[in-house]
Amino acid sequence: xxxxxxxxxxxxxxxxxxxxxxxxxxxxxxxxxxxxxxxxxxxxxxxxxxxxxxxxxxxxxxxxxxxxxxxxxxxxxxxxxxxxxxxxxxxxxxxxxxxxxxxxxxxxxxxxxxxxxxxxxxxxxxxxxxxxxxxxxxxxxxxxxxxxxxxxxxxxxxxxxxxxxxxxxxxxxxxxxxxxxxxxxxxxxxxxxxxxxxxx
Numbered sequence: 001x002x003x004x005x006x007x008x009x010x011x012x013x014x015x016x017x018x019x020x021x022x023x024x025x026x027x028x029x030x031x032x033x034x035x036x037x038x039x040x041x042x043x044x045x046x047x048x049x050x051x052x053x054x055x056x057x058x059x060x061x062x063x064x065x066x067x068x069x070x071x072x073x074x075x076x077x078x079x080x081x082x083x084x085x086x087x088x089x090x091x092x093x094x095x096x097x098x099x100x101x102x103x104x105x106x107x108x109x110x111x112x113x114x115x116x117x118x119x120x121x122x123x124x125x126x127x128x129x130x131x132x133x134x135x136x137x138x139x140x141x142x143x144x145x146x147x148x149x150x151x152x153x154x155x156x157x158x159x160x161x162x163x164x165x166x167x168x169x170x171x172x173x174x175x176x177x178x179x180x181x182x183x184x185x186x187x188x189x190x191x192x193x194x195x196x197x198x199x200x
Contacts, residue, residue: 072101074139076200077175080160081142084153087160093152098171099143104131126168126192135165138198141174158185165189165196176200 073081081097088095102110108131114124128134135141144150150171154164161180162173167188177200179185189195 072139073142074175076161076177076180077140077142080162080175080180084157084160084162087156088149088152091152091156093149094146095149095153096145097142098145099136100141101139102134102136104137107131107134107137129192129195133195135174135198140176140198141172143169143171144173145171158183163188166192 085095107129111121111124111128111130114128115121118124118127131137136143144153147170150164153162153173154170157163157173158179161175161177163176163179163185164170164172165174165186165188166172167190174196176196186196
């Protein structure tokens with residue numbers, strides 16, 4: 001089945017979403033904590049609803065989608081993401097966002113679920129950070145779908161300040177102004193305790 005019309009719609013929607021994120025952030029001055037919005041997948045027209053894909057349903061998401069990114073992404077991340085989506089599209093990749101901003105309550109719920117799944121908080125902290133350490137809660141992180149597009153972002157993201165920071169999460173990218181300025185990424189860490197902080 002030809003999905004090229006969907007790719008065109010997605011290519012238009014993601015930069016618009018990123019621009020809206022920047023505008024909303026500048027209006028509010030900070031990430032919202034008013035509560036979760038609808039799942040981000042509800043706003044994006046890919047098949048499989050809840051799966052990121054370019055040519056049909058992909059593997060199930062490891063990280064469930066949460067709030068609509070436009071409610072709390074840092075404006076720098078919104079702008080950088082829009083530019084990366086456009087450049088990835090020019091290189092033949094459809095870069096999709098599966099999770100963006102999360103409220104502290106959402107992050108705490110994800111951590112509690114990870115504790116249940118992995119049997120201890122120590123084991124869970126390898127997969128889900130507490131709200132005070134989560135860059136999603138800070139509006140500085142997005143999770144992306146589609147392995148090849150994530151690989152593209154891993155190879156080209158430094159130019160946009162978008163870096164894969166956790167070696168075990170190919171889908172997780174964070175933005176920092178300093179990384180964008182230098183065009184370099186700190187490299188993904190293997191130890192959760194070594195994850196970069198929120199310093200811009």
